[in-house]
């Protein structure tokens with residue numbers, strides 16, 4: 546291997562950095578005797594979560610597991626109104642670090658549903674961000690993963706299409722093209738966030754310049770998964786790893802130029818550690 550090319554945008558996005566900084570501050574400043582909890586993994590990166598846990602962070606499976614009196618940090622994906630109410634009723638101190646881009650999707654879902662639109666969310670129905678947006682809709686709602694699922698929706702009068710922030714714009718456009726034939730009136734809200742698009746563009750910019758990409762990010766990270774799809778659909782070979790231990794020497798054989806890309810939930814220290822190990826190989 547002769548050269549390493551770093552993707553222009555890689556690693557923590559604004560929303561994740563904001564949430565992680567808030568956890569670090571809560572753990573180290575002020576009422577440090579009051580435990581800090583998150584509901585679910587604060588970010589989709591096991592190495593960073595292990596670091597935060599070693600500093601004292603507690604992770605609950607759901608709101609019912611959170612004891613009264615503690616501090617609870619709402620992660621960048623946000624939470625539904627029902628979960629926030631449950632926490633407030635328990636008397637815990639809520640530190641809300643819902644990413645403003647996710648908040649915008651929640652607010653649009655809420656106001657358009659109130660205006661009588663049937664909400665269609667484009668995304669992964671098991672992803673916490675989609676579940677948090679769903680929790681702001683009082684009327685009808687469907688979640689679709691792709692064009693084929695959109696084709697199966699019944700015809701309706703007024704429909705609003707809202708996207709998970711990590712979706713690809715091409716998919717949002719093609720799902721909108723399907724729904725326009727299945728709705729009397731269609732509102733399309735492009736709620737894909739810039740950080741996601743910038744990381745996707747950075748992977749596209751590697752096409753033709755490298756003969757393989759090491760992609761660093763948690764296996765549960767939706768935006769890292771999208772980066773893999775983009776690289777592979779452009780003919781790039783991808784080695785997706787979470788940690789330096791997963792680097793496979795055999796994969797590098799015969800390759801001249803390697804790209805390094807990372808999802809929006811991958812911390813800088815991990816990118817540096819892995820890049821240094823690749824450089825030494």
Ligand code: SF4
Nearest residue numbers: 558560644646710738
């Ligand atoms: S990927 Fe975008 S929406 Fe998600 S946390 Fe980062 S900045 Fe916010």
